[in-house]
Amino acid sequence: MNEGENPPIAIILCASKNEEEIELLEVDKSGIHVGQYLTLLPPKELFQEKLHKAIERAKESFWAKGLEE
Incomplete structure (x- = not known):
């Protein structure tokens, strides 16, 4: 963070x-x-699109790992 800047914030998507x-x-x-x-x-709208894509990737990863075990 540079002088004069506000502290960063995180955006949590659930x-x-x-x-x-x-x-x-x-x-x-x-x-x-x-x-x-x-x-x-x-x-x-871009946040919503990215959230939906992340959820789909997480589901695919979850099911792929479940099938491997």
Whole structure:
């Protein structure tokens, strides 16, 4: 973080079968490290699209690991 900048925040994306939730978290206070740094937030629709894709990848990974064991 450079002088004059605000502390970074993390955006936590969560989803269940019937709802999605976006939470903001103060990174400095949580001990979480920044994985991607954006100076402008993308539109809500892009967040939703990325969340859906991440959920699908997680499900595929979960089922693939379950079949291997």
